[in-house]
Amino acid sequence: MHASPTLDPAHVAIIGAGASGLMTAISIARSLASQGIDPRSNRILLIDGANKIGIKILVAGGGRCNVTHHVVDEHQYATTKPPIIRSAIKRFSAQDSIDFFEQLGVTLKQEPTGKMFPATDDAHTVLHALLDEVDRLGITILHPWRVERVEHSEDGFIIHSDREHPPIHAERLVLATGGKALPKSGSDGHGYAIAQSLGHTITKDILPALVPLVADPRSNWVRELSGISSRATIHAVSSTGKRLKSFTNDLLCTHFGLSGPGPMDVSRYLSSAKLSDKGAHLQINWIPDASFDQIDSELSTLGKAQLITHLRSLIPERLARSLCEQAGVDPSMPGHSITREQRRSLSHLLTQCAVYIQSDRGFTHAEVTAGGVPIEEINRKDFASRACDDLWLVGEILDVDGRIGGFNFQWAWSTGIIAGNAIAKSISSSVTQGD
Ligand SMILES: Cc1cc2nc3c(=O)[nH]c(=O)nc-3n(C[C@H](O)[C@H](O)[C@H](O)COP(=O)(O)OP(=O)(O)OC[C@H]3O[C@@H](n4cnc5c(N)ncnc54)[C@H](O)[C@@H]3O)c2cc1C
Structure with missing residues (x-):
């Protein structure tokens, strides 16, 4: 899906249309719609540098996409703040993921290990369902549109690419740029530099995880x-x-x-x-x-x-x-x-x-990244940045990594939904104030 950016500032731009970015966008749009605000205003932008959207979803689980796990708890993750994981997983649980995908027409089945896969055994089912929902909700995806840098001012964010694209102005920003695993998918760690430019730090060590x-x-x-x-x-x-x-x-x-x-x-x-x-x-x-x-x-x-x-x-x-x-x-x-x-x-x-x-075997063969933006720099209630106003961070860019079994996608779904709901609230209050 290609589109030109709007002349008006976007209500929100989400950098990264992987699992967490897609989920955030869907969550914002659904939440706005439930408050009677039409999300089809071309003002929720998903921006991604990749030629093909959702490569990681397609390669996941050997092409079958292990969407979540039958039982998810904080002990399945490496993190410095288990309570934040516990609270996120409680607010959007594995069962919520199962229901969410069922509603999109994707039935998940449980394997003896507890891993949940689409009944079709085909990751395309998962990606297509997410993209169809994004389309139905009128969310715009710009790609390939690699973000090089972001400026922050009182008016919001100006997002620059290295291409001939004019910069994009957005009132709110989400960093859903993933980590460094499988860099050919578009997740090459540049999101960390963007986060740092907006006042965040990154952990001293950024290491390949789930790697041979x-x-x-x-x-x-x-x-x-x-x-x-x-x-x-x-x-x-x-x-x-x-x-x-x-x-x-x-x-x-x-x-x-x-x-x-x-x-x-x-x-x-x-x-x-x-x-x-x-x-x-x-x-x-x-x-x-x-x-x-x-x-x-x-x-x-x-x-x-x-x-x-x-x-x-x-x-x-x-x-x-x-x-x-x-x-x-x-x-x-x-x-x-x-x-x-x-x-x-x-x-x-x-x-x-x-x-x-x-x-x-390095990031080329790794499934996830250990390290990232410290979770302490995020507001646990809604995944808003503590360093920069109107900024949210979701998914793998944060210093949280799960073990094999669907836990990393669950993290992407949970953080995306939670941040999305908070962003919709922020948009709806500014819309009702005559934004
Ligand atoms: C081979 C493989 C198999 C896996 N299998 C599973 C599995 O079965 N189950 C599971 O739970 N997890 C699995 N994972 C892990 C899971 O895919 C990730 O944890 C999850 O995709 C992270 O989602 P995310 O949206 O945070 O980041 P990503 O999926 O990495 O998405 C980030 C997006 O941001 C874009 N982006 C990055 N920088 C920029 C920029 N500067 N400008 C514009 N766009 C940018 C990228 O192009 C990308 O599309 C697997 C990973 C790999 C590599």
């Missing part, structure tokens, strides 16, 4: 297991072995290192720990819930049974053989021939296996 991990040469054996997948408990641990964060989920060994939901969930905690502790690494329990003592005692009672036969019942055979090799044990040995030392070494590798990580 590259093995350090000390753990090259992981690469040799490329193609193996297994459920495991993965701990990010400090150089002294202190457990910092743990996830139990599927893990995939690849030609570069580790991928899959478990390693991706833990990635931001490891990367963040490695900033101040180079020796931070992963510790993997290949048999979730089993302790060293349990496994050690199991192995000590194998008797004549072959070690590999037992291990095969617990983990993939190639993994079992690799761990035996590292423990210096012949996997074809009968249980009773294994020395105590070998058994303990193997039990250790099975339940507390150190894996050293060189780096993550």
Whole structure:
């Protein structure tokens, strides 16, 4: 959808037409309409630099778009202010998302993991429903229209592009520019510079999150297991072995290192720990819930049974053989021939296996960003900026990131709805005052 900017200042310009920006625009327009104010006045502008709108929605969940999760709470997010998340999720919950999409004609179905996907298993269904609603409500999308800088004065905001477009004047502004993950989608971190120019700060570290991990040469054996997948408990641990964060989920060994939901969930905690502790690494329990003592005692009672036969019942055979090799044990040995030392070494590798990580795979392969505009700089009630009047910030630009499972979209939906309602209130009070 292309359109020329209005000559009158826009009531509100939303920079970024990703999940949070689309939701904010819909929320403003619906809320205005419910107050008897026609939103079809070309004065709600969605501005996006991308050629194609909604790429992240289309690629999400492997092209199926994991819209939300059956149960969402603040514990699924990394943040400095859990109460803000708790309150946002309470005010627009996972059930509200389910109802919202149902109303747009998109039925969501729940998978055994609790993840919610469109029943069509096609992310296009989600994007089309949002864009149709934007269209129905008369919201204008300008794209490709990359915002380079924004000036703020008493009259509002002047939004500049580097192209030949004339600047746009808006009374209110929303930053929904996302973070730095998947920069080819248009979210390249420039939103942070815009936020800073309007008085905000950004966290010292901006790191890729939900990102695959590259093995350090000390753990090259992981690469040799490329193609193996297994459920495991993965701990990010400090150089002294202190457990910092743990996830139990599927893990995939690849030609570069580790991928899959478990390693991706833990990635931001490891990367963040490695900033101040180079020796931070992963510790993997290949048999979730089993302790060293349990496994050690199991192995000590194998008797004549072959070690590999037992291990095969617990983990993939190639993994079992690799761990035996590292423990210096012949996997074809009968249980009773294994020395105590070998058994303990193997039990250790099975339940507390150190894996050293060189780096993550960077923003190109990351699903979200850890870091951003500190949540303390936002008014928790409505996501308005505390640094600049008539400015709101929503979605991933804020320093909040969720684990895999639909939590990041839920954050985008919740913040968009809440900010949108507040913006509509602000517009309606200025309209009734004769704006
Ligand atoms: C591969 C992948 C898979 C994912 N899968 C899931 C999933 O299944 N479930 C889930 O919950 N989350 C998933 N996520 C995360 C989720 O997509 C994001 O958290 C969410 O899209 C963030 O929404 P947002 O609107 O805040 O930002 P974005 O979606 O990043 O949107 C920001 C928009 O702002 C625009 N923009 C940025 N800067 C400018 C500028 N200067 N001028 C104009 N426009 C600008 C961009 O073009 C972009 O369209 C996935 C992410 C990736 C990369």
